[in-house]
Amino acid sequence: MIVRKLEDIIGTTNDVDTPNWYSRRLLTAADAVGFSLNDTHIRAGTETLIWYQNHIEAVYCIEGQGEVELTQSGTIHPIGAGTLYTLNGHERHLLRAKTDMRMICVFNPPLTGAEVHDSNGVYPAAAAVPA
Numbered sequence: 001m002i003v004r005k006l007e008d009i010i011g012t013t014n015d016v017d018t019p020n021w022y023s024r025r026l027l028t029a030a031d032a033v034g035f036s037l038n039d040t041h042i043r044a045g046t047e048t049l050i051w052y053q054n055h056i057e058a059v060y061c062i063e064g065q066g067e068v069e070l071t072q073s074g075t076i077h078p079i080g081a082g083t084l085y086t087l088n089g090h091e092r093h094l095l096r097a098k099t100d101m102r103m104i105c106v107f108n109p110p111l112t113g114a115e116v117h118d119s120n121g122v123y124p125a126a127a128a129v130p131a
Ligand code: 9YT
Pocket: 021, 023, 038, 039, 040, 050, 057, 059, 095, 103, 105
């Protein structure tokens, strides 16, 4: 059994900060449970291009307001507290935060913990992530 607190993650290498978001990786590939889980904050007013070509991500919004635009279709989904979206088709999308947002993000295959988006919004495949 794994028991972990947010305070155990803050300030470690599993606490990843970028201009648009910061993400605390509470469960990672090292835990060998088949998925990873992040507590992620999206900064108000930001727009982030995301395209998880190598992962499925489920995102459960617990605070804030924003939207996801699917770049292929132009479809826009409002996202607020209590909304789940899952990118089971590896959809390329734009995440816009109208307010600060807080999301619980689950990835399969699991993140190693250090990932940030490349210029296409992609996280590398697990085997390609440097140790
Ligand atoms: C919702 C979302 O995809 N935000 C970008 C950060 C990512 N989910 C992460 O690594 O926590």
